[in-house]
Amino acid sequence: MQAEHPAQRYGKVYVLRIGHRPERDKRITTHVGLVARAFGANGFILADVCDDHVMSSLKKVLERWGGAMDLLCGVSGKSYVREWKKGGGEVIHLTMYGLHVDDVIESIRSSPKPKLIVVGAEKVPPFYYEEATYNVAIGNQPHSEVAALAIFLDRLYRGEELRLEFPNAKVKIIPSARGKKVVSLEKHPK
Ligand code: SAM
Numbered sequence: 001m002q003a004e005h006p007a008q009r010y011g012k013v014y015v016l017r018i019g020h021r022p023e024r025d026k027r028i029t030t031h032v033g034l035v036a037r038a039f040g041a042n043g044f045i046l047a048d049v050c051d052d053h054v055m056s057s058l059k060k061v062l063e064r065w066g067g068a069m070d071l072l073c074g075v076s077g078k079s080y081v082r083e084w085k086k087g088g089g090e091v092i093h094l095t096m097y098g099l100h101v102d103d104v105i106e107s108i109r110s111s112p113k114p115k116l117i118v119v120g121a122e123k124v125p126p127f128y129y130e131e132a133t134y135n136v137a138i139g140n141q142p143h144s145e146v147a148a149l150a151i152f153l154d155r156l157y158r159g160e161e162l163r164l165e166f167p168n169a170k171v172k173i174i175p176s177a178r179g180k181k182v183v184s185l186e187k188h189p190k
Contacts, residue, residue, distance in 0.1 A: 066169025
């Protein structure tokens with residue numbers, strides 16, 4: 001039996017990546033998308049730009065390892081935030097200047113409203129601080145959008161997301177104490 005997706009209890013969760021610079025952020029933005037998927041988000045939006053390298057890497061992982069995450073790129077980040085709020089959703093901007101995650105996570109979790117998690121790159125425009133329903137710090141020290149997103153989602157879902165089974169996966173890992181065990185889930189005709 002497949003585990004219930006935590007989003008069924010905590011509402012839809014999308015990740016909005018802003019400030020992506022195709023010439024230098026391909027790897028880290030891909031990692032933001034991979035964390036979004038692996039840690040239970042339902043959507044990943046690359047704002048203001050499309051980067052085929054990032055989007056095709058994420059699509060390949062979804063095809064092989066499963067999952068039903070929505071992918072979108074090139075939409076205006078600011079318009080996306082405004083529309084999300086108009087549609088009744090909340091915006092959670094991850095920033096080291098925000099409120100400590102432990103002081104707001106209960107209130108975020110207890111709301112059934114869709115959640116848009118915004119993560120930045122180099123310099124985040126004041127718009128996102130002002131429009132956010134919550135500015136949330138994963139500790140008040142500078143680190144990384146990848147770490148911040150992973151820890152935020154893990155706190156939101158209380159660690160349950162690490163047991164998620166991904167629909168439509170072609171392969172699956174069998175946890176082993178040593179070595180690598182990967183099984184194919186594809187149905188081969190007899
Ligand atoms: N100095 C930049 C700014 O204007 O906010 C932050 C740059 S940081 C390399 C890139 C992103 O990582 C930030 O936009 C934020 O989303 C995330 N981040 C880094 N440290 C964080 C922390 N302590 N708490 C929450 N998010 C953090």
